[in-house]
Amino acid sequence: MSEQSSIGPVKAHRLALTEPITLAAGVTLPAWELAYETYGTLNAARSNAVLICHALSGHHHVAGYYADDPKNIGWWDNLIGPGKPLDTNRFFVVGVNNLGGCHGSTGPASINPATGEPWGADFPVVIVSDWVRTQARLADALSIEQWAAVVGGSLGGMQALQWTIDLPERVRHALVIAAAPRLTAENIAFNDVARQAIITDPEFHGGNFYRHHVRPTHGLRLARMLGHITYLSDDQMAEKFGRKRRPNAGSYGFGVEFEIESYLRYQGDKFAGWFDANTYLLMTKALDYFDPAEPFADDLAAALAGARAKFLVVAFTTDWRFSPARSREIVNALVKNKHAVSYAEIASQHGHDAFLMDDHYYHAVLTAYLQNIQT
Amino acid sequence: MTHTLKRPDFDVIAGWMKAGETVLDLGCGEGELLQLLTARGLRGWGVEREPGRVLAAIENGVNVIQSNLEAGLADFEDNAFDHVVLSRTLQTVRHTQQILAEMLRVGHEAVISFPNFAYWKNRMAVLNGRMPVSDDLPYQWYDTPNVRFFTMLDFESLCNEMGIVIRDRQVLDEHGNTVTEEHNFLGSLAVYRIGRDD
Numbered sequence: 001m002s003e004q005s006s007i008g009p010v011k012a013h014r015l016a017l018t019e020p021i022t023l024a025a026g027v028t029l030p031a032w033e034l035a036y037e038t039y040g041t042l043n044a045a046r047s048n049a050v051l052i053c054h055a056l057s058g059h060h061h062v063a064g065y066y067a068d069d070p071k072n073i074g075w076w077d078n079l080i081g082p083g084k085p086l087d088t089n090r091f092f093v094v095g096v097n098n099l100g101g102c103h104g105s106t107g108p109a110s111i112n113p114a115t116g117e118p119w120g121a122d123f124p125v126v127i128v129s130d131w132v133r134t135q136a137r138l139a140d141a142l143s144i145e146q147w148a149a150v151v152g153g154s155l156g157g158m159q160a161l162q163w164t165i166d167l168p169e170r171v172r173h174a175l176v177i178a179a180a181p182r183l184t185a186e187n188i189a190f191n192d193v194a195r196q197a198i199i200t201d202p203e204f205h206g207g208n209f210y211r212h213h214v215r216p217t218h219g220l221r222l223a224r225m226l227g228h229i230t231y232l233s234d235d236q237m238a239e240k241f242g243r244k245r246r247p248n249a250g251s252y253g254f255g256v257e258f259e260i261e262s263y264l265r266y267q268g269d270k271f272a273g274w275f276d277a278n279t280y281l282l283m284t285k286a287l288d289y290f291d292p293a294e295p296f297a298d299d300l301a302a303a304l305a306g307a308r309a310k311f312l313v314v315a316f317t318t319d320w321r322f323s324p325a326r327s328r329e330i331v332n333a334l335v336k337n338k339h340a341v342s343y344a345e346i347a348s349q350h351g352h353d354a355f356l357m358d359d360h361y362y363h364a365v366l367t368a369y370l371q372n373i374q375t
Numbered sequence: 376m377t378h379t380l381k382r383p384d385f386d387v388i389a390g391w392m393k394a395g396e397t398v399l400d401l402g403c404g405e406g407e408l409l410q411l412l413t414a415r416g417l418r419g420w421g422v423e424r425e426p427g428r429v430l431a432a433i434e435n436g437v438n439v440i441q442s443n444l445e446a447g448l449a450d451f452e453d454n455a456f457d458h459v460v461l462s463r464t465l466q467t468v469r470h471t472q473q474i475l476a477e478m479l480r481v482g483h484e485a486v487i488s489f490p491n492f493a494y495w496k497n498r499m500a501v502l503n504g505r506m507p508v509s510d511d512l513p514y515q516w517y518d519t520p521n522v523r524f525f526t527m528l529d530f531e532s533l534c535n536e537m538g539i540v541i542r543d544r545q546v547l548d549e550h551g552n553t554v555t556e557e558h559n560f561l562g563s564l565a566v567y568r569i570g571r572d573d
Binding site: 312328331332335336338340341342343344345347361363365368369371372 | 452536
């Protein structure tokens with residue numbers, strides 16, 4: 001393998017679409033925008049394009065950095081770049097901010113042309129299939145008829161899976177990482193507590209906080225703290241924090257005393273400082289609604305019967321949010337259809353967040369699979 | 376005689392399968408057999424537990440599912456595959472009857488190869504007071520993954536007990552040549568094609 005390096009400075013682009021789109025919720029957006037970035041070069045045959053789908057808090061800035069903000073490195077930069085597992089010397093990689101996001105694509109903070117005000121609570125709930133349709137419009141605009149691969153972790157993996165069901169002829173390979181074919185009641189419960197934290201924040205104003213020039217940071221912070229716990233593993237928390245106390249922490253009170261408390265509050269504050277509360281609600285709802293088997297009498301194999309892609313499914317041993325058993329459900333449904341699929345179960349202590357980590361074996365598996373993709 | 380990938384049992388196994396059929400290879404290693412069968416027009420999936428071998432199988436471009444055999448084949452449906460293969464692995468599996476039954480549940484038929492402990496050189500080794508070590512039994516007693524020690528006659532008697540039908544049998548000597556007589560004495564590696572009465 002060639003030397004690994006950063007893709008270097010990158011630029012965000014915006015695609016403005018003037019053709020209205022009616023979403024699953026029944027709402028029509030008359031005009032909408034998608035923010036995206038691309039890395040590498042689309043080949044003459046247009047056969048080397050790879051779409052990266054983001055998870056709950058992700059966006060289109062997947063690799064490289066911005067010239068005017070060199071510390072702002074893409075969220076999956078360890079995976080994508082020259083000589084990296086998703087090698088930009090071979091592949092043309094596209095990152096996109098999903099509709100409803102808060103990083104440049106049309107979302108709840110965007111102006112509703114009908115009112116001249118931010119959409120706020122009126123922005124429709126979007127589902128994973130809506131994202132596939134809007135991402136397909138981006139592919140059209142980039143003259144990409146068929147993705148060499150659609151890649152995603154967590155909620156991003158669900159989009160990769162949905163692509164193979166909704167637009168089977170447009171995906172040759174799907175890399176479905178740390179995902180699940182549908183959420184369990186426990187998962188939906190976590191999401192709802194997160195949503196309740198936001199919705200009950202007095203600064204939320206029923207989703208129309210923009211017009212009050214405030215943000216429900218308190219609720220967003222709690223939502224992120226809760227979410228963050230579920231992305232880590234018990235082992236990892238024990239090793240990283242254990243029962244360690246903060247230096248000079250007080251005792252017999254309710255201040256920040258244990259290191260884990262300090263860490264979670266820091267993560268919550270950091271996230272609440274930049275993320276949009278309405279987008280958080282939308283993303284968690286898209287997770288809850290994701291259930292490709294539902295229209296097929298709960299038969300996932302039937303849902304995947306028409307898929308034409310080849311699959312790599314990856315799970316992590318300590319991921320309890322979307323455990324390996326959930327990935328096996330996807331694998332079993334694919335095998336039942338005699339689809340091409342490989343499954344790797346990566347030993348990791350990083351819980352659900354492992355899909356973002358630079359683990360040697362994990363990246364070797366991705367490299368091995370991606371190297372065999374014809375472009 | 377030349378053999379595919381120095382695995383003479385692979386030639387035997389491939390000879391029992393046809394293009395267009397499906398195969399599940401249990402303990403598929405780096406996917407060599409699946410590569411051979413895929414090149415011959417079969418569609419195959421492997422099951423392998425060891426991470427390094429899973430990675431190599433993915434590099435080799437075969438379908439591999441990282442999983443533990445002893446955890447069972449419960450994830451696979453009845454009659455999901457035309458063939459289920461267990462090559463040189465049965466002697467490492469603790470629950471012998473369970474895996475045989477499971478193989479014939481998920482596959483129409485099964486192919487099993489294993490080292491024959493009754494091979495004359497193995498008998499000689501024991502007569503001379505030592506456990507046998509050979510190409511087909513390449514381990515020392517203290518580091519062997521093998522947990523079941525059995526002969527062709529033992530295997531055939533178990534099949535009989537379980538109502539399993541032996542449809543084909545090929546016996547090879549240490550050099551991979553076909554043994555045509557005194558199988559349980561001259562055979563170092565046995566390859567069986569088994570099924571159930573329909």
